[in-house]
Amino acid sequence: MSSLGTPASSDSHLATVANGRAIDRAAVPELSLEEFQQAILAAVGRDQRVVALFGMLDPDPAIVPLYLVLADDQQSSLRLARTRVRGDRYPSLTPRCPQLHLFEREIAEQFGIRAEGHPWLKPVRYHRSYRPGHDAWGRSESQPLIAGVTDYFRVEGTDVHEVAVGPVHAGVIEPGHFRFQCHGEDVFHLEISLGYQHRGVERALIGGPNPRSIHYAETLAGDTTVGHATAYCQVFEALGRCQKTPRSQTLRGIALELERLANHVGDLGALAGDVGFLPTASFCGRIRGDFLNMTATLCGSRFGRGMIRPGGVAFDVDAPILDDLLERLDASEKDCKSAVDLLWDSPSVMSRFEDVGRLPLAAAQDLGLVGPAARACGLQRDARHDHPSGIFRFAHIPVSTCDGGDVFARAYVRWLEIRHSIDFVREQLGALPSGAVRGDVKPPCPDQLAVSLIEGWRGEICHVALTDANGRFERYKVVDPSFHNWTGLAYALRNQQISDFPLCNKSFNLSYCGHDL
Amino acid sequence: MFNALLARLHQGHRTIEYPDAPPPPLPERFRGRPTIDASKCPDGCALCAEACPTQAIENSDKPRIDLGRCLFCSDCVNACPAGAIRYTRDYRLAVRQRADLVVHPDREIKLAAAFDEKLKRLFGRSLKLRQVSAGGCNGCESDVNVLGTVGWDLGRFGIQFVASPRHADGLLITGAISQNMRLALMKTYDAVPSPKIVIAVGACAISGGPYAGHPEVQNGAEAAVPIDLYVPGCPPHPLTILDGLLRLLGRIEQGRNLTPDLAIAE
Numbered sequence: 001m002s003s004l005g006t007p008a009s010s011d012s013h014l015a016t017v018a019n020g021r022a023i024d025r026a027a028v029p030e031l032s033l034e035e036f037q038q039a040i041l042a043a044v045g046r047d048q049r050v051v052a053l054f055g056m057l058d059p060d061p062a063i064v065p066l067y068l069v070l071a072d073d074q075q076s077s078l079r080l081a082r083t084r085v086r087g088d089r090y091p092s093l094t095p096r097c098p099q100l101h102l103f104e105r106e107i108a109e110q111f112g113i114r115a116e117g118h119p120w121l122k123p124v125r126y127h128r129s130y131r132p133g134h135d136a137w138g139r140s141e142s143q144p145l146i147a148g149v150t151d152y153f154r155v156e157g158t159d160v161h162e163v164a165v166g167p168v169h170a171g172v173i174e175p176g177h178f179r180f181q182c183h184g185e186d187v188f189h190l191e192i193s194l195g196y197q198h199r200g201v202e203r204a205l206i207g208g209p210n211p212r213s214i215h216y217a218e219t220l221a222g223d224t225t226v227g228h229a230t231a232y233c234q235v236f237e238a239l240g241r242c243q244k245t246p247r248s249q250t251l252r253g254i255a256l257e258l259e260r261l262a263n264h265v266g267d268l269g270a271l272a273g274d275v276g277f278l279p280t281a282s283f284c285g286r287i288r289g290d291f292l293n294m295t296a297t298l299c300g301s302r303f304g305r306g307m308i309r310p311g312g313v314a315f316d317v318d319a320p321i322l323d324d325l326l327e328r329l330d331a332s333e334k335d336c337k338s339a340v341d342l343l344w345d346s347p348s349v350m351s352r353f354e355d356v357g358r359l360p361l362a363a364a365q366d367l368g369l370v371g372p373a374a375r376a377c378g379l380q381r382d383a384r385h386d387h388p389s390g391i392f393r394f395a396h397i398p399v400s401t402c403d404g405g406d407v408f409a410r411a412y413v414r415w416l417e418i419r420h421s422i423d424f425v426r427e428q429l430g431a432l433p434s435g436a437v438r439g440d441v442k443p444p445c446p447d448q449l450a451v452s453l454i455e456g457w458r459g460e461i462c463h464v465a466l467t468d469a470n471g472r473f474e475r476y477k478v479v480d481p482s483f484h485n486w487t488g489l490a491y492a493l494r495n496q497q498i499s500d501f502p503l504c505n506k507s508f509n510l511s512y513c514g515h516d517l
Numbered sequence: 518m519f520n521a522l523l524a525r526l527h528q529g530h531r532t533i534e535y536p537d538a539p540p541p542p543l544p545e546r547f548r549g550r551p552t553i554d555a556s557k558c559p560d561g562c563a564l565c566a567e568a569c570p571t572q573a574i575e576n577s578d579k580p581r582i583d584l585g586r587c588l589f590c591s592d593c594v595n596a597c598p599a600g601a602i603r604y605t606r607d608y609r610l611a612v613r614q615r616a617d618l619v620v621h622p623d624r625e626i627k628l629a630a631a632f633d634e635k636l637k638r639l640f641g642r643s644l645k646l647r648q649v650s651a652g653g654c655n656g657c658e659s660d661v662n663v664l665g666t667v668g669w670d671l672g673r674f675g676i677q678f679v680a681s682p683r684h685a686d687g688l689l690i691t692g693a694i695s696q697n698m699r700l701a702l703m704k705t706y707d708a709v710p711s712p713k714i715v716i717a718v719g720a721c722a723i724s725g726g727p728y729a730g731h732p733e734v735q736n737g738a739e740a741a742v743p744i745d746l747y748v749p750g751c752p753p754h755p756l757t758i759l760d761g762l763l764r765l766l767g768r769i770e771q772g773r774n775l776t777p778d779l780a781i782a783e
Contacts, residue, residue, distance in 0.1 A: 017689075042659055093765070109737055112633045121706050125697075126697050127733065146700065147697035147698075166691030167698065167701045168647075168649055168682075168701050170680030170681075171648070171656065171662075171678065171680070172648040172650070172662045172665075173648075173650065174650045174655050174658060175649075175651065175698055175701065177702055180671065195587055195697050196651070196652070196695060196697045196701070197651075197652055197653070197692070197695060197697075198652070198695055198697055198699075198733055199652045199653075199693055199695050199728040199731055199733050200731040200732065200733035201728070201729070201735050204728070204731055210572070211569070211570040211592060212566060212570040212727060214570075214590055215590065216725045216727060219653075219654035219726075219727050219751075220654070221654060221655060222653070222654030222655045222656025222657075222659065222752065223655055223656065223659055225656070254676055272750065277767075279521050279524060279525060282528075282666070282667045283524065283528050283667075283668060283669075284666050285665075285666035286528075286668045288666075289663060289668055291545075293544065294546040296543075296546070296547065297544045297545075297546070298546075299546060299547050300544060300548045300604075301548070302660070302754070303587075303590075303656055303659070303752065305589070305590065306590055306591055314591065315546065326711045334527075335527070335528065338523075338527045338528065339524060339528065341520070341524075342520055343523055346519050346521075349645045365593075399615065437778050502779050511655065512655070513653065513654050513655050
């Protein structure tokens with residue numbers, strides 16, 4: 001740690017690549033571990049963000065290569081570097097750069113190298129190390145691994161009590177474990193332990209592309225099928241230098257915004273339900289379905305399964321479908337406005353939304369939050385704007401922010417985004433470029449690295465693929481927005497009433513399966 | 518208050534009449550039960566089986582599709598040079614036996630039968646379920662949740678999701694059963710008082726779905742608990758889930774004219 005000097009002021013020693021582009025793996029500079037870590041600190045000091053940091057297997061089992069992807073949002077560019085960790089430990093950067101905390105934990109779990117000095121180096125998903133014989137916690141192969149069994153933070157003292165919830169919850173919800181340290185009704189600290197949805201997708205993607213790959217992408221987070229499938233296809237197309245048709249890019253954008261609309265509307269309804277305001281809860285629950293059904297009109301599936309495919313999209317639209325969608329969009333817009341305006345007009349709702357679950361801007365920045373949760377703290381952060389790809393290079397969607405950082409802000413950002421997405425979908429349906437919906441699909445080239453960022457409805461989705469000498473995936477890294485944001489939820493609960501947890505949780509509405517992979 | 522009333526007027530009454538009337542039309546591209554016209558199959562062709570991402574198609578003699586594994590994608594349809602496999606818009610897919618999920622070119626479908634009289638008396642007018650989500654993508658959970666919205670209003674059938682296994686008559690399981698959820702699933706199952714039922718929703722819970730064969734999962738719930746109703750799909754449409762639940766409870770009388778639109782999906 002002490003060997004890390006003043007961060008360098010320039011990043012000219014890093015490789016630069018744009019979103020949705022590939023680069024020769026050999027062009028990614030290999031830095032010493034010290035230079036690598038300095039580059040991270042320097043970049044974060046210049047308001048760049050770590051969008052991915054991951055390890056992979058090396059032919060030499062004593063070495064773990066690490067790859068770094070930084071986002072420079074001002075310059076719309078991504079910076080790349082790599083290093084090699086020899087031995088089973090390296091100094092943690094988390095105390096100086098909190099947004100790395102989960103990346104370092106993930107690397108420790110996957111490759112058995114400890115980030116020394118990490119304040120809470122615990123398992124993330126509860127699986128065996130991918131490097132047999134190298135376990136970050138010294139556990140033997142015969143020792144059973146039980147998800148959620150770990151050392152939790154504990155607050156000691158009279159009248160302090162602990163509340164444990166999950167993994168099975170009261171509703172129809174994904175599994176996760178929540179451990180609250182409480183004083184009466186007040187939450188001192190919330191720790192979130194996940195991994196129950198871990199089904200080994202990242203590991204299974206290695207060796208692809210194969211017939212299952214696109215289906216893995218579509219089910220990384222089922223409510224973000226279009227977002228993740230687009231990120232996957234963008235990586236695939238970058239690796240193979242495929243040409244994409246304008247019509248397919250527009251249709252992808254329409255599907256992505258319909259996915260955002262369905263989920264944002266559903267979230268506003270669920271937030272209303274969590275404060276006992278049934279009119280909006282009932283109306284939005286239904287209107288969400290109207291948007292899902294528009295996606296089903298496009299491709300037969302309410303979740304967009306089968307729509308996004310390498311080279312473009314699998315379904316075209318004709319004039320009757322366009323007219324039908326435009327008509328339903330108008331009706332849903334009116335329904336939405338009628339349902340959602342009730343929230344802002346009702347003092348009983350506003351008093352429950354305002355000043356609850358407040359996340360300070362500085363915390364959001366330090367933790368590297370993304371998506372509506374970040375924008376609700378005032379951070380201007382949106383991959384559609386900062387790193388546009390596809391249709392978003394030509395059709396701009398304003399970045400919606402709010403600066404309260406509370407439940408209200410997270411709700412209101414969603415409402416602003418709903419209106420922008422409706423405008424966008426209407427405009428694009430009315431100006432669909434002619435031509436094919438699918439271009440040539442070429443297999444990935446060997447020894448490439450490609451990065452793809454997509455602004456899904458929860459925030460920035462990052463996929464990184466590295467191909468081997470045969471053009472197969474040697475490593476496929478997925479960073480779901482929830483990976484960044486779960487800690488934001490834990491932070492937002494501090495000094496809140498434990499009874500406000502459902503409301504705060506819903507205001508983030510993070511993905512368990514996207515995190516657990 | 519006045520605005521809330523105006524909004525209520527604007528939004529109107531939206532609960533579907535099904536099953537007392539036909540369900541709302543499904544989109545033209547909806548992929549329901551597939552059909553196989555084996556007479557079109559070229560000799561020795563196995564392109565459909567090769568294209569299938571989950572090995573749902575067996576092609577030893579005539580192709581057969583295991584809906585328990587099927588993701589309802591179009592990979593087989595696109596791979597077939599002769600157009601032998603097509604999707605219909607038939608949303609009715611739920612069955613009671615695992616073997617009934619296999620679509621043969623020349624065999625009638627066998628939809629889920631109702632409970633016997635004893636279970637019908639116990640659960641027919643009140644079925645409380647605990648949902649366990651265990652290693653999937655949250656797609657099935659989303660469309661199970663939809664059944665609770667005003668459009669579907671599952672409560673009118675006496676079916677409800679409850680917060681404790683002690684209050685439940687059975688489990689509704691989604692996900693491939695990750696190793697990390699196996700213990701929690703078993704504890705939940707054991708905590709449900711007998712007699713109890715298990716409903717497996719989605720390809721993951723039936724066969725492991727896209728994750729079949731991963732060491733991180735158990736390839737579905739069957740290895741852990743006995744299953745009373747299989748609802749295939751990835752994810753199944755809410756109508757498919759509701760149809761399965763109502764058949765199980767004997768609420769869709771035989772012979773009532775609810776024959777779905779069997780047109781081929783576009």
